[in-house]
Amino acid sequence: MTARPFAAPGRPHRHDVYMAVGGLLGGLLLSGLGLHSSPPLLGLPPWLGLVALTVMSGTELLRRTAPRAALGLATVALALDVCSGGLIATIVMFTDIVYAAVLYGPPGTARRVPVISVLLTVVATIVPVAILHDPQALLLGVGVGVITVSPAWTGIIIREHRNATRAARLEAEQTALLAEMDRTQAIIAERARMARELHDMVANHLSAIAIHSTAAQAIDDPGATREALGVIRENSVQGLAEMRRLIGLLRDAKDPGGTAEAQATPTLDGLDALLSQARANGASSGLTFVLEDTRADGGGARLPAPVELAAYRIVQESLTNALKHAAPGEVEVRIGHDRGGPLAVRVTSPFGDRPGPRAPGSGAGLIGMRERIELLGGRFEAGPEDGGEHADGKVWRVRASLPAREEEERR
Incomplete structure (x- = not known):
């Protein structure tokens, strides 16, 4: 175990220098005028008071x-000063050293000095009275209390006030840091939500535009070209309308309650229109689309808006992926919901070997669907499976289970 190296004291503060010089000059003036507080004791020469003053x-x-070293030296200097006649300047500087030891010293010193000062005052009060049997001996205890207890407890009060101020400042900084972290996380979450909405709204229309524009270029048939251009125009108009709706919602700062968004948010009632659009977009690719709604209430129950929006977007993104990647065949959409249970969404599409997608994709669709489900506390699965009822091979199946029990209400 190595000994800790001695750390030399740092450079004194300029105010401390002023106090040291002022105290020394004041004490020399009082000594020159012969203004001592008491006669010398034990036959000590008065010039020792100047030594005590210098120390x-x-x-x-x-x-x-x-501060601890200063308090120890000051105590020795005070004892020497009292025995050699005493100078007021030396006593006043001692009170400042006691105050500084409590204020600037380590926590242990700050706790012990006030207690020791009280004990010394009690002893200096009781012992002289018990020995001299003179009430005037109480003045000695009063004097000791003035030069020890008063500065010590003044220092502890100011120290506690500074600690409280420092703690309040630290708490305010931590609160500001947490608020900034919350703000940053809120911004990130909002950016992710906007990215999902933009992807889900635009990808479906742009995929259809890309597929039909490719078909129009590849097939030298005026009729097929006119049909493809009609589908392209329809998807362009719908995509532009949805983009304008989203931009309007983002710019509308006068609707804190979110009523405008609630009115414009897609619901499960729009699945028929969504599949009709998918049938028009996928007719040239040999895809057919079927919707099977097995909800016990026939779709008459209003589910929470986030649940209906998530289910709608999952179906929309699954249909978009089918237009891009599915082999010719039937795409089946099933919606199921028992009263008090979760909302189940399943989309099945033919999964065959293709040289490449009909339209390029970013791969963000599955990520967005999974994020939507996880935010609502549901379950999500997507991937290839055996065909089962589809005898022609494997299928790509998307499954989602959305909790919708607690907020369900009748229309």
Whole structure:
């Protein structure tokens, strides 16, 4: 175990230098005028008071940088000063050293000095009275209390006030940091939500436009070209309308309650229109689309808006992926919901070997669907499976289960 190296005191504060010089000059003036507070004791020469004064002035230079060492030297200097006649300047500087030891010293010193000062005052009050049997001996205890208890407890009060101020400042900084972290997370979450909405709204229309524009270029048939251009125009108009709706919602700052968004948010009632559009977009690719709604209430129950929006977007993105990647065949959409249970969504599409997608994709669709389900506390699965009822091979199946029990209400 190595010994800790001795750390030299730092440079004294300029105010401490002023106090040391002022105390030394004041004490020399009082000594020159012969203004001592008491006669010398034990036959000591009065000039020892100047030694005590010099040592006490030196401790003023250490009051901030080495408060414990300053208090020890000041105590010895005070005892020497009292025995050699006593100078008011030395006593006043001692009170400042006691105050500084409590204020700038380590926590242990700050706790012990006030207690020791009280004990010394009690002893200095009781012992002289018990020995001298003179009430005037109480003045000695009063004097000891003035030069020890008062500065010590003043220092502890100011120290506690500074600690409380520092703690309040630290708490305010932590609160500001947490608020900034919350704001950053809110911005990130909002950006992710906007990205999902943009992808789900635009990808379906742009995929249809890309597929039919490719078909129009590849097939030299005026009729097929006119049909493809009609589908392209329809998807362009619908995509532009949805983009304008979303931009309007983002710019509308006068609707804090979100009523406009609630009115414009797609619901499960729009699945028929969504599949009709998919049938028009996928007719040239050999795809057919079937909707099977097995909800026990026949779709008459209003589910929470986030649940209906998530289910709608899952079906929309699954249909978009089918237009891009599915082999010719039937795409089946099933919606199921028992009263008090979760909302189940399943989309099945033919999964065959293709040289490449009909339209390019970013791969963000599955990520967005999974994020939507996880935000609502549901379950999500997507991937290839055996055909089962489809005898022609594998299928790509998307399954989602959305909790919708607690907020369900009748229309």
